[in-house]
Amino acid sequence: MTWLLANLETILLAVFGVSALAGGVLVVVLRQPMRAAMALISTMIFLGGIYGLLGVHFIAAFQVLIYVGAVMVFMVYVIMLLDPRDPAFRRRFSPLLFPGAAVALGLAATLIRGVAPGTAPAAAPAPARGFSLAEFATAFLNQYWLHFELTSVLLLAAVIAAIAVIRVARGDHG
């Protein structure tokens, strides 16, 4: 019991980490778009769990709020609408199997070389514990506001483009 309590954080970290990895693998392996989306959702939530475990609860909240509550909701919405029209997932393998596998192997090799002992870059100094939402908000609005606003311009452009596409598809130019 005491051992369990003393190592609770490590055990939870292991559980969340393995679950997040398993979810990530499932995203790649599953053929059905909705199931891949569900696996991605579980990965996002477990990643949020890891952030929460590190004591940055607001990052965990943002992780779930933005990736699950916004991005994945729209993905599920789109799959729900379009899924039956595209039966491509019923085939066992994609025609791009071999190029895809080659790229995956290359990526894996690069990652392993990067992480291999001796070649790993020095770890960044661990930030002081209890990095609070207030500090984050101050830094965000003082240093990064321009980047943030530029992103929103990009999103606005995307929205206008989407509307334009719909109007062209409908043949409605007025």
Add this chain to the structure above:
Amino acid sequence: MIQDLVVYALYIAYAIAVLMTFGLVLTWVERKQAAVMSDRIGANRAYLRIPFTQVKLVWWGLFHGMADGIKMLLKEDFRPKPYDWYAYMVAPWVVFTPVLLVFAVIPFGGTLVPGQLSPALAGWFGERSYPMQIARLDAGLLMVFAFGGVSVIGAMLAGWSSSNKFSLLGALRAGSQMISYELVLALTLLGLILIYGTVDLTDIVRQQSGTIGALPAWGIVYQPFAATLFLAAAIAENKRIPFDLPEAESELISGYFTEYSAMKMGLFMFAEFIEIAIIAALFTTLFLGGYNLPYMHDGGFTLPGGREIAMSHGAVVVTQVVVFLAKVFLLCSFQILIRWSLPRFRYDQVLKFAWKFMFPLALANLIVTVIVVWALRA
């Protein structure tokens, strides 16, 4: 360490017990209140008979909630051939779990110091103190929105996987409606966050112990407009009448959960009723001074004239817990009052109401708040 574990296990048990009881009782309150409002008698048939006697406990039909629960557990779990079996099975839980999780960050009382309650506890707990809340996070309100966004996915999965066109239409409606109103919901609260300067829910409640003139410094006094918008958007988010288009029974049978039966259907219903309590708890916490009576704080009362009334720790804890439950229950009842008073919108009206009425109003409220806060601080 063990003490912490015991206290938090108790908190979690309390939270689950409260939510389940609210879920069960509200199913009865909804019917009984409808009956009272329309001058009928209402649910009054279910009773418990004390064994070996003829004494029947009717208690105004309060056991109807229990009868419903038992019925749903024992009914045949008819399973249609779903389009996607896995999504079909997982969907009720994706709807139900986040609703419960939201309660983890809501404070249901002030600070508990077990050592001050009784001498027997003092030896074991010492001077440890615990905020009466399962998880006190500096990002409390953000967590509420994070979990709130997850149940949309459950509704959409349920409708999509059922391979029924009514379900799919219901899921479509649920998706668009919940996404729209979630935006309004968040926007209405920004003004409040600006005034309190924090998203930590315990901190928000503590700041409401103060006064503005003679009035208690409750959120509803600062932001009456936002409070109204918040309640309306929250009811829409919960998909209740007048916003129950995703499950409009005269058009879509039962919308996205048409193909669910027995307890799986019960989970959807139960999630809806528990969410009534969650909305009430959130509204209490943000706008109605949380677990405190007006002018009350963890040490007793500070009346507007500057008079202090001290209270013992035990009395404060009991008052806070009871006051919180009472406020939540009254707000639940108010939501049910709305449900039986207003007719259902048409679907285009629901979305128009969100985007062309509530969204601009929430924005206007935010802009006015920003200007006022800026002017007062300058």
